[in-house]
Amino acid sequence: MLNKAEKFKKVILVGDGAVGSSYAFSMLQNNGADEMVIVDLKEDHVRGDVLDLEDVLPMTSPMKLRYGSYQDAADADLVVITAGVPRKPGETRLDLVAKNARILESIVKPIVKSGFHGVFLVSSNPVDILTTITQEISGFPRERVIGTGTSLDTSRLQVALAHKFDVSTQNIDAMILGEHGDSSFAAYDEATVEGRPLRMVAMEKNISDDDLAQIEVDVRRKGGQIIGLKGATFYGVAISLMRLSKAILYNQNVVMPVSAPLTGQYGLKDIYIGNPAVINASGIAKVIEEPLSDNEIDKMKKSAKQMAEIVMAAK
Template sequence: MITKQKRKIVLIGDGLVGSAYAFSVVQQGLANELVIINKKPDRSMGDALDLEDATPFTAPVSVSTGRYKDCQDADIVVICAGAAQKPGETRLQLVEKNLKIMKEIVQEVVNTGFKGIFLVAANPVDILTYAVQKISDLPANKVIGSGTSLDSARLRVALGKEFKVDPRDVRVDMLAEHGDSEFAAYSCATIGGIPLLDYAATMGISIQRLQKIEDQIRNKAYDIINRKGATYYGVATSLARITKAIMDDQNAVLPVSVYLNGEYGQKDIYLGTPVVINRQGIRKVIELPLNAREQVSLANSAKVLQETTANGMAKAGLVNYLWK
């Protein structure tokens, strides 16, 4: 008799991003068990009841509400809980209040004996993922942030429109902070195997135009938030893609927020870069050969993150976890 491998996800935080992620999990059949933990249990129960109605059309996923004890045997705990970014507010301005929330959540999860993979989506995601790793004391390869996965997708969409090609065929990454100091690694990008900068030159698209697109991507979240109050479809789908890479042991190359230990000259910091992801979490960090401009951008972004991390964790009473 063949026993089907357990594929259990626990989602913590069932707001707009969390519920959109849960929908993606059910639509794609990424787990055979999805447990939702939320501060407002009626909300999570409502979503569980609603989502189970979709399973006859998608995949046999058991959807239920739960408690922290359900994390013990989970493959992945996905954290979408936390204060949301408001119109006019930067991700970094969320740091202190969300660090306090993260401490409470992580301690509850690790107390169950959880040894799986943390996937963090709450903002500021690089700083919160760093905190999750330090508080949980899990190996860094098992603590992953959504990072620049969404930003890279946004850039691929924009460049697909600019070059009139399928965005799936644009290979390019936004790197560093998921926020205002991120940047496009254009020097490493390709379209159809051709370096993107060479391809752009043949089409008469200037570096100034590419930099303008890069700036539009940095600000796209603000545009969406100002129009509809929040972003959730894009980030939920990027979380689902990361989840699939883990669950299916894909060794997929995706841009996420990951712990650096010397890569790009940076240590003891989480920021966005391509990595190889499989069932064990991060198998390998891919260090892109950045040009001089991009190296400066990465160093500047890392400095912003380290300073904000130190200040935020001190204010949140987590200074003992710094550089642990």
């Protein structure tokens, strides 16, 4: 009998835009699954993308790749949702949530109806709020609905700190927590550089609190900067989706900051927010309560409050 790591692994990708196609390419390069079915309203585009992607199969992994429909989710292990619309000039976050919530409903309901009983992985924005809505629409246990959360923000923070401290990104242990958005924050009080407390190393290198605060601001603005220069961001979140997918499909017990459902951590519950969690074949195996400082706990609560208000207003 095959165990969880050996069984045939099938992924449904919903949304074949820049993020979706980058994710599919990353999965092919990293032996991510045995089969991937791509679903999108733009049928010709998906068919063309499948033809383009399958050309790399002989040089990467022998994945079965095809265009399909929501009914293909019946025996899938994982559904990855990248579909959604971006925010337009003059549009409020509530407007964006309302539009993408309607899109989610049109996706999630038929997938659940197909008999799907795997894990939902969401990257559509605003990701924490849409992950919350996906769980509510699906009725799935909270641990089987995950969002990419602050995994991308954390990568951006690690890159910025590596530049500032002149070390490899591999030697930075620091995370962005809270909402994937304006109310996120850098958990500097627990961060380390080359295994030593970040704030201690910062003092030695004459890196001030103002310098660290500016890095935090720059990390929040980086997505907008990339969009302004090239129209969209997709490589970072695609790799994040790939890593999370493999953790689920191969039962890897990977710790990443994701849109995680809080159940009392930091005095918060009934909301998804960027926080580290253990990811494996069951989805979210454990939500980790970080030993945050009082100031950081206040920031986490403020972030959660802002998101909860938007979720309630969208209902």
